[in-house]
Amino acid sequence: MKIIDLNTFEFIRASGPDVIQFLQGQITCDVYALTESKSLSGAICNLKGRVVTDFQIALHQNDCVLRTTGGTAEATLATLSKYPCVFKSRIED
Numbered sequence: 001m002k003i004i005d006l007n008t009f010e011f012i013r014a015s016g017p018d019v020i021q022f023l024q025g026q027i028t029c030d031v032y033a034l035t036e037s038k039s040l041s042g043a044i045c046n047l048k049g050r051v052v053t054d055f056q057i058a059l060h061q062n063d064c065v066l067r068t069t070g071g072t073a074e075a076t077l078a079t080l081s082k083y084p085c086v087f088k089s090r091i092e093d
């Protein structure tokens with residue numbers, strides 16, 4: 001059995017009826033390919049194309065959960081929080 005120390009990670013939950021459409025336009029992976037049994041690796045880039053943060057994203061019920069390395073959730077939230085008002089979605093740590 002493998003044991004993973006989750007204290008080294010931070011988690012962000014994105015939820016709402018338009019969360020898939022919202023994230024599809026903001027991150028580098030194809031969110032439409034996400035399933036309950038398949039997670040994806042992705043990143044968020046700034047306007048110049050530089051990576052702000054990278055993550056693993058998983059679908060849990062109707063929410064998307066992003067697992068980031070410790071210390072990067074704040075930058076991820078700051079970047080994503082600029083846009084969810086356009087979509088019916090919310091983002092929280």
